[in-house]
Amino acid sequence: MDLATFDPSSRLAATTTLETLETPCLVLDADRMDRNITRLRNRLDSLGVSLRPHLKTAKSTDVARRIMSAPEGPATVSTLKEAEQFATDGVRDMIYAVGIAPEKLARVVELRAKGVDLVVVLDTVEQAEAVAAASRKAGMRIPAMIEIDCDGHRSGVVPNNHAQLLEIGKVLAAGAELRGVLTHAGDSYRGGGDEAQHHYAQAERLAVVEAAQLLRGAGLPCPVVSVGSTPTAHHAKDLTGVTEVRAGVFVFFDLVMAGIGICHVDDIALSVLATVIGHQREKGWIITDGGWMSLSRDRGTGKQAVDQGYGLVCDIDGSAYQDIIVADANQEHGIIAVRPGSDARLPDLAIGDRVRILPNHACAAAAQHEAYHVVRSRSHAVEACWPRFGGW
Amino acid sequence: MDLATFDPSSRLAATTTLETLETPCLVLDADRMDRNITRLRNRLDSLGVSLRPHLKTAKSTDVARRIMSAPEGPATVSTLKEAEQFATDGVRDMIYAVGIAPEKLARVVELRAKGVDLVVVLDTVEQAEAVAAASRKAGMRIPAMIEIDCDGHRSGVVPNNHAQLLEIGKVLAAGAELRGVLTHAGDSYRGGGDEAQHHYAQAERLAVVEAAQLLRGAGLPCPVVSVGSTPTAHHAKDLTGVTEVRAGVFVFFDLVMAGIGICHVDDIALSVLATVIGHQREKGWIITDGGWMSLSRDRGTGKQAVDQGYGLVCDIDGSAYQDIIVADANQEHGIIAVRPGSDARLPDLAIGDRVRILPNHACAAAAQHEAYHVVRSRSHAVEACWPRFGGW
Structure with a gap:
């Protein structure tokens, strides 16, 4: 691995060592990082799904290029600042995986107009209508994914709320672009051992696969079926119906991940x-x-x-x-x-x-x-x- | 109060409002801040001591200029980066109030050579010897304050360890500059009501005043006697023997401070x-x-x-x-x-x-x-x- 050049604005000299760095500072062991990346990539290859790494952990183009399968992506981001910075550095395929606020759509449109396939996420009809309105105004169909709540952890449409799922899907398909469904098994961070993780991974998969089936059954498109959490990504045995896995912290790992x-x-x-x-x-x-x-x-x-x-x-x-x-x-x-x-x-x-x-x-x-x-x-x-x- | 000009590098336009800012972002109510500053300044004026505000909370020159009694200081900082940044912006009188690591002395010397009266803090003979060695090497007497541990909270020489206090004092006076003594009543953040705070404030005062007496009694200089925490600064009834008070979070306050x-x-x-x-x-x-x-x-x-x-x-x-x-x-x-x-x-x-x-x-x-x-x-x-x- 080529560790690339030094940041020219940095105080670092070519002879810098752990003994001479100014402290406190952040140290990254590139060998461990490479091992972590290879481990998950091999795992997902064997399951036949692609990795859409979450760049919110790294927030660094140097790290991002080592995690992504190509310099253009795919990738996941948690802020529009990340989307804008990574777009500047050549990433062209991103999901902004936090529920969209209507007033943020102007920045989404701006990036999409530059050729970046930035996809938004939402879980309410109001947001879908805002995306449709922004699409009309911008003269472009903004793609959105419907967030599914697979474990009651945070956001998303509850899987058995078929009416809401279909209504959002119809608003998007009519006035914007329905790109697919997405979920995050936040509960998997609680741990509980391999068996619990297999359960979380299966529940995560089923939540989106069934939502995709419901949408498709109603004649709506659902090309992307996205799951993601570092624990489930390392435990899923079967990802049938899933098209991509998102994970972020796997690149560095931490004590919370070691603890579970x-x-x-x-x-x-x-x-x-x-x-x-x-x-x-x-x-x-x-x-x-x-x-x-x-x-x-x-x-x-x-x-x-x-x-x-x-x-x-x-x-x-x-x-x-x-x-x-x-x-x-x-x-x-x-x-x-x-x-x-x-x-x-x-x-x-x-x-x-x-x-x-x-x-x-x-x-x-x-x-x-x-x-x-x-x-x-x-x-x-x-x-x-x-x-x-x-x-x- | 003049709120000064907009940062030219910012996205802000002159018509920006709380409805149009990109979120999440940090909002500062300048009226509340002014009231908080006036409150502590009046209190310390009535007690006859000067305020050496801790700029680690604000890390902003715009805020610093509103807290400090003059654009040159005095002030307290928690990192050398703060010292360097505030020095660039005209502050000339600072205590770096975290125990000095020997390898950081080169940056201290660099700032002092530019006319900044930056003072370091320490609580061991080893550090005093390192400051003396750096002083010899730089051809300047680097001023240092001895940290006193008034409540077992964190760092500092225990007040009754007279031998260590005197030994550090002698090393500094001989090879560097003994500027004084300093303590921080960290326990005051636990709260406990007015009576407890009066006790913390008195214990904080006595710890440094007695240390100063010990040093002076041994023929050593001790011009500065510094105490500081936001809770004790707002409760001290008597600061006899203390020359300055340090406090930081008082400028903004927060829920922890409201909670106590x-x-x-x-x-x-x-x-x-x-x-x-x-x-x-x-x-x-x-x-x-x-x-x-x-x-x-x-x-x-x-x-x-x-x-x-x-x-x-x-x-x-x-x-x-x-x-x-x-x-x-x-x-x-x-x-x-x-x-x-x-x-x-x-x-x-x-x-x-x-x-x-x-x-x-x-x-x-x-x-x-x-x-x-x-x-x-x-x-x-x-x-x-x-x-x-x-x-x-």
Whole structure:
């Protein structure tokens, strides 16, 4: 893998290492990332479906090009800012997978007019009518997918609400473009083991396949049948009727995914590099400059069997210390301690020593940073700096 | 108050209103902010101490100039990036209030060489020796303050560890510059009412005043005696011996501060503007585009008497709905619901309607955004766009 060139605006020199980076900062292990990508791609190839990666985790064109099957996509995005940025960088096939607000349609039209096949998502008749009205006004049929609620988790039409599904479908087919149906098995993040995940994956598949059948039975088109969550993508045994799978966090993985058994801790490609800035020896604390501003406030493992605090602490090579976590965090201070109940010992770290912290939630931790500092496994050489973006 | 000019790089036009902003975005009520600033300034004036505002909350020069007593400072920062950015914008007197890592001293020296009086903070002999070594190397005495641990909350020398305090003081006085002592009553964020806050404020004061006496008694200089937290700044009755107060979140306030009685909900100057994008009527949910990416993952009220979820929901004018909160959040979805146990009714909001969400924690929510959209109370006109920055 070619890790490409350094960001010219960065402070990085060609000799930058994990010892010389300014901390806190985000480190990406490209070998682990490649392994994660290959694993899911092979899995979906064997199931005969295509991957439409969700780029909300990475928000980086350098990462996106490694996940997507082609530079043009397909891809999934969570904001119009992502759609606009990735379009600038050549992506031509995207689903904006958050229910569309009518006033955002002007930006959708603008991108579509530039040749980007951007598809919106909705779950109400009001939104479908707004898409039809915007289509009329723009003189183009804006494609939309109907979101299905496969598990009561968040948004979407409940699968047995046939009347609403058909009404939305008819409004879109008449005045815009009905591109298909889409769902997200949000409940799969709760875990529960392989059997539960097989169940979530099957429920996710059936919800959209049956919705597609209903629409087609009424003479409506439904070319795309889209499912997606990282846990179900790694557990589905049968994707008959599904045309594509969306997944995002699989590219980096994180402690939440490890906590529900979707990956191992040493698959996690993302870490926050931090420097020791103090000790409170009587309390068993090591203080670092890796606070919640760099780790995010995400406490996603707080309700899991193993609570990882604000993150699991690794040495500078990326090997996790046994039971050493960021037990608490202030804005720019992280408090490293032994996990409660463990008889592990604190590592012997001096002021100025560095650690790497695996995050609870890759999407949230990455969002706190402006760039990925890219290394290979077991190497300290920073081979590239990949910018990332935020905003809406 | 002159709200200054629009950021030229922004999408904003002079006719921008709360109805036309792209959502989600950050809204700042300048009238509330002014009131909050005046309140603390009057209080500290009456106590005869100066305010050294902590700029980590705002990370904006437009806001900083309204909080600081002069364009040159004094001010407090939490990162060297803040120090560098504010120095570029004319601030000349700053404390970097996070324990110094030795390898960060090169950037400190660089700023000091430009005429910025940047002071570092430390609590170990190793750090003092590193500051002395860097001072020798740079041919300048780098000023440092000794952090005192007034409540076991995080960092600092325990007040009764006289030996360590004196040793650090001697190393600094001999090889660098001993500027003074500093503490932060982190425990005050737990609340407990006025009496508890008076106690926290007194403990905070005594910790540094006694440390200063110890140093002076040993013939060491200690010109600056610095305390600081928003709760104690609003409760201290006597600041004898203290030369300055640091506080940050007071400028905007937030639900955590309201939850411990430091402000009222209608003092909170910061909100996230979001748009309704769906309904799940059977569940009593309204879905908006204000997810945790715009609100942050901070759940600071989760352990308070009143759990505000991911934020308290207001109408577009900024008036809070009774018991309507963001009950759950995904990356770009917020789920609005009635607070559990309340008999309030969901407001009647249609797709496309807008709400303003008061955040748990102003520092964390603001950090998710690139700009403040500035309005007056009860006005929808966006009078300015103030950029903010992040990073280290």
